[in-house]
Amino acid sequence: xxxxxxxxxxxxxxxxxxxxxxxxxxxxxxxxxxxxxxxxxxxxxxxxx
Numbered sequence: 001x002x003x004x005x006x007x008x009x010x011x012x013x014x015x016x017x018x019x020x021x022x023x024x025x026x027x028x029x030x031x032x033x034x035x036x037x038x039x040x041x042x043x044x045x046x047x048x049x
Contacts, residue, residue: 011019 007023011017
């Protein structure tokens with residue numbers, strides 16, 4: 001959690017607002033891959049990529 005706070009602090013102090021959407025998309029894709037590892041949805045998700 002501390003790592004996330006440091007990243008957000010960096011974004012707002014340096015005014016690098018373009019990094020926020022990139023991080024959100026990476027987190028969503030990573031979460032999707034983690035969730036789909038053990039489920040029956042995995043073959044359908046892998047066809048998207």
